[in-house]
Amino acid sequence: MNDAIIALNLRKKFVSYERIGFIRRRKIIVEALKGVSFNVKWGEVYGLLGPNGAGKTTTVKILATLLIPDDGYAMINGHDVVKEANIVRSIIGLILYPDKGFYSRLSGYENLVYFGKLYGLSKSMVETRARELMRLVGLENAMNRPYEEYSLGMRARLAIARALIHDPPVLFLDEPTIGLDPISAREVRELVRKLRNEGKAILFTSHNLWEVEEICDRVGIINNGKMIIEGSPRDIKDMLGLKYTIEIETQINGRVEIIREETTNPIDTLRKIINEAESRGLRIGKVRINEPSLEEAFVRVVENEGK
Numbered sequence: 001m002n003d004a005i006i007a008l009n010l011r012k013k014f015v016s017y018e019r020i021g022f023i024r025r026r027k028i029i030v031e032a033l034k035g036v037s038f039n040v041k042w043g044e045v046y047g048l049l050g051p052n053g054a055g056k057t058t059t060v061k062i063l064a065t066l067l068i069p070d071d072g073y074a075m076i077n078g079h080d081v082v083k084e085a086n087i088v089r090s091i092i093g094l095i096l097y098p099d100k101g102f103y104s105r106l107s108g109y110e111n112l113v114y115f116g117k118l119y120g121l122s123k124s125m126v127e128t129r130a131r132e133l134m135r136l137v138g139l140e141n142a143m144n145r146p147y148e149e150y151s152l153g154m155r156a157r158l159a160i161a162r163a164l165i166h167d168p169p170v171l172f173l174d175e176p177t178i179g180l181d182p183i184s185a186r187e188v189r190e191l192v193r194k195l196r197n198e199g200k201a202i203l204f205t206s207h208n209l210w211e212v213e214e215i216c217d218r219v220g221i222i223n224n225g226k227m228i229i230e231g232s233p234r235d236i237k238d239m240l241g242l243k244y245t246i247e248i249e250t251q252i253n254g255r256v257e258i259i260r261e262e263t264t265n266p267i268d269t270l271r272k273i274i275n276e277a278e279s280r281g282l283r284i285g286k287v288r289i290n291e292p293s294l295e296e297a298f299v300r301v302v303e304n305e306g307k
């Protein structure tokens with residue numbers, strides 16, 4: 001079976017202007033993507049990470065047919081994002097932050113019905129689907145209120161519902177939990193997991209690395225338009241040689257002693273410490289293993305790149 005998303009050597013430059021002096025402007029070329037490649041499998045949540053300006057949104061926009069790459073190519077379920085843009089649009093759902101494009105005077109429900117019709121769904125089908133989705137994202141009680149009255153969190157939920165209106169197998173979620181309270185953000189993560197378990201392929205971006213670590217099966221860290229490292233959060237930490245901290249509480253004659261060691265190989269180190277402690281007649285108490293975080297990996301990768 002095809003991979004759901006394939007991006008191969010994507011390049012994109014923007015022409016921009018910078019001010020020099022009060023009136024004069026100078027043309028500059030911004031190289032947003034310098035050859036980004038990755039793939040996302042069906043039933044996988046892939047986290048695209050990077051500092052501000054790294055090229056994440058540009059990548060998502062190319063994959064979602066909103067921008068044309070200068071070079072390289074991308075496929076969604078085997079369809080070329082440039083040559084078969086219409087097919088690609090019908091099989092993807094997109095949330096772009098900051099999400100715009102809703103009609104402020106229409107209710108959340110009416111907005112969903114409107115967008116569903118754009119996908120060619122029949123009136124009865126789209127009305128049923130819109131009602132289901134309002135329930136799924138927890139907006140059933142605000143269904144008939146105008147969008148302009150929605151809070152930030154309600155707007156984020158409606159954006160998710162809109163991305164799902166045509167039940168697409170591939171989803172691009174650019175910062176879907178931004179502005180959500182912790183409980184709503186957790187609900188969104190649960191929803192993402194549920195969609196993944198249905199077999200959908202999900203490309204997810206977030207600056208909340210704790211969240212990324214919780215829900216992404218694999219992540220790719222890009223910086224300055226280049227893919228720097230890719231793998232599961234665990235693999236990335238191993239590749240970077242990040243250290244686990246092991247703390248073992250021991251007791252001898254009622255005296256408590258904490259043994260602390262940093263290691264890249266927690267299991268072997270734990271065994272070694274326990275063997276040594278036991279041979280010294282120490283009683284083992286609490287054992288704590290602190291895993292390095294994805295945030296540490298991210299900082300390491302981005303700072304090394306800057307050197």
Ligand SMILES: Nc1ncnc2c1ncn2[C@@H]1O[C@H](COP(=O)(O)OP(=O)(O)OP(=O)(O)O)[C@@H](O)[C@H]1O
Nearest residue numbers: 014015016030032050051052053054055056057058
């Ligand atoms: N339309 C545009 N015109 C000129 N430059 C652009 C345009 N869109 C993006 N860029 C530039 O391309 C680079 C990558 O931007 P992009 O929005 O893809 O970054 P990002 O990783 O999504 O950042 P953030 O985390 O801040 O959203 C930046 O230098 C940005 O200024």
